[in-house]
Amino acid sequence: MIEAHELTKDYGSVVAVRDVSFSVGAGEVVGFLGPNGAGKTTTLRILAGFLGATSGSVTIAGFDVARQSLAARARLGYMPEAAPLYPELRVREYLAFRAALKRVARRERKAAVGRALEQAAVTDVAETPIGQLSKGYRQRVALADALVANTPLLILDEPTAGLDPNQIIEVRKLIRELGKSHTILLSTHILPEVEAVCDRALVIARGRLVAEGTLAELKARQKSRQSVIGVHGDAARLEAVLRDVPGVRNARARAARDEGGTVELELDMADDAEPDRTVERAVAALVAAGAGVRSVGPVRASLEAVFADLTRDEASEA
Amino acid sequence: MSGFLAVYRREMLSLWVTPLAWVLLVVFLLLQGTIFYSIVVHFTSLADLAVETGPVEAYFGQESVFLLMTLLLICPALTMRTFAEERRSGTIEALLTAPVTPNAVVLGKYAAVLTTYVVMWAPTLLYVVVLRRTGAVDWHTVASSYFGLFGIGAAYLALGTLMSSLSKSQLIALLLAIFAEFGLFVLGVGEYVFEPGLMRDLCAHVSMASQMEEMSRGIVDLRRVVFDGSLAAASLFVTGRVVDSWRWG
Structure with a gap:
């Protein structure tokens, strides 16, 4: 449904998006994940035809957004980031x-509007001027706008931003429901959102796509690689101890958090190492070396960790 | 031209459900009423009734400088929000990601302000009806006068629409439009300043006051029509390009 090929967008000397390529198949619900300022909105604006890419290309349902712009735009429902609406209407x-x-054909318009009002749960404010609505309602009116033409593809830029927890649950439920009949690409910087509604995630940081895959794939990728052990003792010596443990590729002390002298040692395991056994051996080695082991981090499997890791690596590279 | 009608209707709705159009309408009619009243009072005090012109010609023609002054206030105020407001509030993003062409958006907005302009002038027809009770009215000159006003409005509003596309601030759009339209007006005054020659011809050609003077006497010069039309068309064309260029900002 969406094919993005080597998208790059720069604003003068600032590169907002760099060589981003991905595809979204029909029927998928994909989360577009990244910290604020990572290039999510810029990318979605390019997909929606609001911005032109500096280089690269995008097709929506087979139509090039730059050259067959109208045909591409006619096939997607787009909800912009801040849900801009005309307050006087x-x-x-x-x-x-x-x-x-x-x-939408004239005779179908009334029905289409009624359906969108209902889907976004805003029927009760149908006759209210938009300027008088709360943020939550405005957000849902913008969602109704994206739905009104019943397009096969929905692109939603932070659809739950500014909503209260109950409304967030409602909107997520709606998105899951819509996902049965639509292809959806939604951006967010909230991880549980991706876990709650998406089949797959694209992770973007500093304008680059840093990871892509199903949630299970992203977690698995993390599981085999790292662990964190909190110890009391001389960080440099214990790093060396850990490096000698079979299956450990590297160990490094994180910046000490001032919690009574606890140092967090980060453990990188070799690709062929068995994670649980390696952790056991590492703890045994630390204890034998006289260190006080205070905590062994569960092998991090949350998407949060994947995200933190991927985006941090990018930051330190730059 | 997909989307033209939808944009036009939305723009009309927004113009007339907010106070802007109504406030402008009231100010406009107050000013026009005052001007017309003074002209009628002036004519009734004339001892010699063998004058060549009547109040209608004076209103649209010789005294048209007052009428043009009100246009210099009203037209920029009508157009200032067309694009500036959409860009400030961000609604332009929703508008331009719908399957519409930039030209349809520009023309839809322009047609709405032009319609509003015509609606504002409509009540002034009553002045002519009032005059008719006391004497003969030459409907031919009335028609050509309104045609002249339409031409000037078409040009000013197109220029104002272009200015609105150049800024995110309504105030700056307003000032730019006043500057451009007032500049055009002042250039027309040059007709009486320069010695006969190229500059004087040029000033005479662009003079809105001279245009109204001619049209109020029933003279419809094709050059005036071409000037108004091409100024409007060029402004709208450039506005379309400006709107399209936002994609590359």
Whole structure:
């Protein structure tokens, strides 16, 4: 449904997005994950046809967004980041305008607006001027806007930003529901969101795609590699002890957190090492060397950890 | 031109549900009423009734400098929000990611302000109706006068729409439009300043006051129509390019 090929976008000397390539298949719900300022919004704006890429290409349902822009845009429903709306219009008026703009046939417009109102749960404010709505409602009106033309593809830029926890749950439920009949690409910097609604995630940091895969793949990738052990003792000596443990490729002390002298040692395991056994051996070696082992981090498997790791590596490279 | 009608209707709705159009309409009619009243009072005090012109010609023609002054206030205020407001509030992103062409957006917005402009002038037809009760009215000159006003409005509003696309601030869009339109007006005054020659011809050609003077006497010069039309078309064309260029910002 979406094919992005080596997208690059620079603003003068600032490169916002660098060589980003990915594809989203029909029927998938994909999370576009990254810290603030990583290039999520820029990438989505390129996909939606609002910005032109400096180089690279994108096709939406087979249509090039630069050369067959209208055809591409007619096939996607886009919800911009801050949910910009006309405050002077009533919700129903606004959606009727958007339906007309998106070429919904005149006689189907009323039904389309009614359906979008219902799907986004904003029927109760249909006759209210948008300027009087709360942030949560405005966000859902923008979502209704993305839905009104019933396009096969939805691109949602931070659809839950600014909502309260109950509303977030509602919107996620809605997205899961929509995912049964639509292809969805949604951006977020909130990890549980991806775990809650997405089949697959793309991770972007500093304008580059740093990881891509199903949630299970991303977690598995993390599991075989690292562990963290909190010890009390001389960091440099214990690093050396750990490096001698079979299966350990490297060990390094993280910056000490001032919690009564606990040093966190980060353990990189060899690709062929068996993680659980290696951790056991490492702890035994540390104890034998006279260190006080205070904590052994569970082999980190949360997406949070993957994310932190991937985006931190990028940062230190730059 | 997909999307033209939707943009036009949305723009009309937004213009008339917010106070802006109504405030402008009231200010406009107050000013026009005052001007017209003074002209009628002036004519009724004339001892010699054998004058060549009547109040209608004076209103649209010889005294048109007042009328143009109100246009220099009203037109920039009508167009200032067209693009500036969309860009400030971010709604431009939703608008331009819908399957519409930049030209359809520009023309839809322009048609809406032009319609509003025509609606503002419509009540002034009553002045002519009032005059008709006391004497003959030459409907031919009335028609050509309104045609002249339409031409000037078409040009000013297109210029204002272009200015609105150049800034995210309504205030700056307003000032730019006043500057451009007032500049055009002042250039027209040059007709009475320069010695006969190229500059004087040029100034006479672009003079909105002279245009109204001619049209109020029933003279529709094709050159005036071409000037207004090409100024409007060129402004709108450039606006379309500007809107398209935001993709590459």
